[in-house]
Amino acid sequence: MSHSNGSHQHEGVLVSDPDLPPTAVDPQVAEEEERRWTPTKIAIWAGIAMLGGFSWTMLALVRGETVNAIWFVFAAVCTYLIAYRFYSKLIERKLLKPDDRRATPAEYKADGKDYAATDRRVLYGHHFAAIAGAGPLVGPVLAAQMGYLPGTLWIIIGVVLAGAVQDYLVMFFSMRRGGRSLGQMAREELGVVGGTAALIATLAIMIIIVAILALVVVNALGESPWGVFSVSMTIPIALFMGVYLRYLRPGKVTEVSVIGFALLLLAIVGGGWISETAWGVELFTLDRITIAWGIIIYGFIAAVLPVWLLLAPRDYLSTFMKIGTIVMLAVAIVITRPEISTPAVTEYASTGAGPVVPGSLFPFLFVTIACGALSGFHALIASGTTPKMIEKERQTRFIGYGGMLMESFVAIMALVAALSIDRGIYFAMNSSAAATGGTVEGAVAFVNGLGLAGVNLTAETLNQLATNVGEESVVSRTGGAPTLAVGIAQIMQSLVGGPGMMAFWYHFAIMFEALFILTAVDAGTRVARFMLQDSIGNFVPRFRDTSWRTGAWICTAVMVAGWGAILIMGVTDPLGGINTLFPLFGIANQLLAAIALAVCMAICAKKGVVKYLWIPALPLAFASVVTISASFLKIFSPVPNIGYWAQHNAFKGALAAGEESFGTARTVAAMEAVVRNTFIQGTLSIIFVVLSIIVITTAIIATIKAVRQDGGTNTEETPVAARLYAPAGFFATPAEKELEAQWAALEPDKRPVRTGH
């Protein structure tokens, strides 16, 4: 029992039961195992490094007419493997020092429900399903206007040094604190000011994120009877599944998901039939404002209905689709290996004049792609549900760091799918209606007028594509989701079904994204409602009681009104909506990441590991610089396209001068709308950046204080000796297998509780 694993102070407490086999692999044995470089092992890692290096060379240096998609896959996977094996291991050994002799909350707080030790591979899937949504699918598509290289580099390097680090640290620290939430940890580590700022920032950020996700759905479904029909069918399908699980066959989750999935396919096919009938077109062709109101009303009802009826079954369906479709897409990309003809870096990276989202590479690439590289929202998932289910401390590396690598891979696939479509089509779909006029002729004139080398768009191409995907038009289908759907449809039809199946695959992809987003909208509203109730509870104690109907309804209404107002603003925005709002989404998400990393840095400093403080400090510094400078540009830039206030003042000036149209706003009412919208966007930017600066400053103060004092208060829960064992990674090492065998040989009544066996 004399081996130390970095927690000398607990030596006395962590005495394991002499009747049980050891609860951790002997560190010396583990160390030897890791340090033993057999020729096979060397050959494998050399092979991975060479393949990765070669793929990066193909992407970054070799300049041909086209580049094959397979190099993106290899470059990503090889880099992930190397980062996982070496960098995350460094974080484990030097910074976090997990100790498998310590019981996790899932063990010492076990209740068989929320706190339940779960097999690491199962929990990896759970965690991945909770973190991956529409974000990594949308951001990379929009960033593709800068060329394929900036996005690829940021997604892969960002995840290795920032995103996966954040997820891993937050998960580990939350686990050591009994599964506490990020907000609770912020208050504990940063004090009342920092904690309160973090809470308000989180709430504001949730509102903006839900609003912009909803805007993506509205843009995908506007004037699309097929899409409206099939996506709205998910509601009765989920209700049916809910009733089935509650009354008919409780617990048959996979069975009901398969039934739900079959019904979903039927809804997609049925949408195709309906879109060909006159009554169907009349009934289901809705303008964007109507759809936005529909989502707002849906969001409110879904958030107050009992979970079993709508949210839980929709979540099962969403998980089912997520895993299935992502695996399908990965296989399809590897088999079809599309050629990509987009330049590595386009002029928009430096000029910032891109029609999809305004702004130059620094800092706007890093806020356009948030999810997939660094997503602050994950900190909310990684603190809370997952840490309560971890079986062994050392598994956090696989689940936290490894889970985020998988999301990054999803982002790479989304990027590949978006890049594989014709560049002319890409710009016709992603330029706002304010630029294209929403017509095929307008789009052709606009895109050909951009002066892009090798792009010659014809009206015929656009009309043909619209017919192929079963839509009235594909012009100005902004928001990323439709572009990705076209990319997925192109890849899938070459594998299954041919051009005749393209419409099916397009609507399958739209459904896939809408399903995630609606689940996120509904769950996000609920979480935000509880946070609001908790905050109001500080002043009006009655609101703390979450089962109090009136309070719940009031707070839900406040939250829905918050994101609903921004959604309506985005839909009616004369400047195009998504391209003015999307930067705010990325900034909000990255600021949350900065907050999470700041909390982690303070914790590390209090642990006294000054030498490796750079591990959280490096991504924190980068995220802070990116988001604060992006926010400052959005607030202070004199270029109306970039600065909200510059735009605000330009339109205000035009109105004062008595002009009746200005820029893309053709009426006085539209000009007034721009003045109003830019005011709200500008104000939100100021609020976000001020709150974040407060949180980051309090964290830096806490860090400096801790470094000076050589550590700080330990906020971890008291260690308890573990009474169970499980390997750390996906595959068990020989030493881990041996220990597992010892546990397996134990008499059944002595064996501790594990799930999934």
Place this chain on the structure above:
Amino acid sequence: MSINLALGKAREAARGAAWLFKGVMGENAYQAYLDHQTRTHVAEAPMTEREFWRDKTDRQDANPEGRCC
């Protein structure tokens, strides 16, 4: 022989995949609860499957989980 061996391996892999998939979907939550009950509160009768799933969604009502973007 070798065919039987290969078939056996394939069957095992398929079973493993099904187990993993069901686990990720959350289907084994009741079994986990039962395992926990038999190990600890032996005196108290555990919830039935129907009661357990009701209780689970009711707990979600009072304790929402975020879903990411």
